[in-house]
Amino acid sequence: MLDFDGIRNYWDTRASGDSSAQSTTQDVYLREIEYRVLAERVGRLRPARVADVGCGDGRTTLRLAAGCPDLAFEGYDYAASMIDNARASGTAPSVANVRFAQRDIMDGLPERFDLVYTTRCLINLPSWDMQMAALRHIHAGLADGGTYLMVENFQEGHDNFNAVRRAYGLPEIAVRPHNFFFQRPRLIDFMAPLFALREELNISSTYYLTSRVIYARICADQGATPDYFDDHHRLAAGLPFAGEFGPVRLLVFEKKAPEAGR
Ligand SMILES: C[S@@+](CC[C@H](N)C(=O)[O-])C[C@H]1O[C@@H](n2cnc3c(N)ncnc32)[C@H](O)[C@@H]1O
Known part of the structure; x- marks a missing residue:
């Protein structure tokens, strides 16, 4: 796997x-699912100040901000x-409530937020030690009672869908060299003193079974190259969430009050 500088260079170049x-x-349809689950929770929680850590080109940040003009968004x-x-x-008047800044989460957050979210950002840190440090920074950057919406990839769901692929005569999909997936048990142990876990959902299981197994098998049978814009992806993105056969999970963490967390 790539080291920290190699991964940063990968994203900058990309x-x-x-x-x-x-x-x-x-x-892109996986990002649609992520947007949907984030929009529902941000809309319900109405946090005054929101940070998107690892916002990329800001597509999700901008959509969320446009839908909640009374909330202030920062994308890092x-x-x-x-x-x-x-x-x-981000210059459109409809999204005046969002600002973007270059910032490494390993340097912490510059102020406190009511809600922080990450979508497939922390999996780009090459070790568990670095991921724990980033999670501590997110914790420190939240107001007491604030919410961390974690949308990240987990090894267990990845292994589960690969097992189904094998059963369907498909080769396993390897974790990419710039990614290091979370392992659920140690994440839950690490987070327990800092946060209360309010919700947990595998948001990629039905999507992966459809796109990475059924559609992938159809493509293999037809000698075709899978296309991320194919209708199987588009339609799979609307399916209800069920099962544990995809890597991407949503975890909703609420920051504990200091006395409860120490
Ligand atoms: C897979 S992309 C996801 C982008 C965006 N969240 C989305 O859903 O479209 C991961 C992003 O995280 C950023 N990233 C990775 N490590 C980071 C770090 N240590 N600090 C800030 N951003 C980081 C990368 O530059 C990249 O834009």
């Missing part, structure tokens, strides 16, 4: 000269080219 919808992920990313792209598309 966004340079690419302001398309696929500059932060090829899987360590890749300068991502922030350039986010700012270029």
Whole structure:
């Protein structure tokens, strides 16, 4: 796997000269699912100040901010080219309540927020030690009682869908060299003194079974290359969530009061 600088360079290079919808992920319909679950919870919780850590080109930040004009959003990313792209598309008057800044989460958050979210950001830290440090920074950057919406990939769900792929005669999909997935048991243990876990959902299981197993098998049978824009992806993104056969989970954490957390 790549080291920290290699991963940062990967993201900076990836966004340079690419302001398309696929500059932060090829899987645009997975991002639709993520947007949906975030929008529902942000809309319900109404946090005054929101931080998107690892906002990439700001697509999700901008959509959420446009839908909640009375809330203030800050988008942070360590890749300068991502922030350039986010700012270029963030000038519309309808999203005046969002600002973007280049910032590495390993340097902490500059102020306190009522809600912080990450969507597939912390999996780009190459070790559990670094991931724990980032989670401590998120905790410190939240007001007491504030919410952390964690949308990140987990090894267990990844292994589960690969087992189904094997059963369908498909090769396993490897974790990419710039990613290091969470392991649920140790994450839950680490977070327990800091946060109360309010909700947990595998948001990628039905989507992965449809896109990475059924559609992948159809493509293999037809000798076709899978296409992220295929209707199987589009339609799978609307399915209800069920099962544990995909890597991406939503965990809703509420920051504990200091006396309860120490
Ligand atoms: C998979 S992309 C997701 C982008 C965005 N959250 C989305 O859902 O479209 C991961 C993003 O996290 C950013 N990132 C990775 N490590 C970071 C760190 N230590 N601090 C800030 N941003 C980071 C990358 O530059 C990249 O833009």
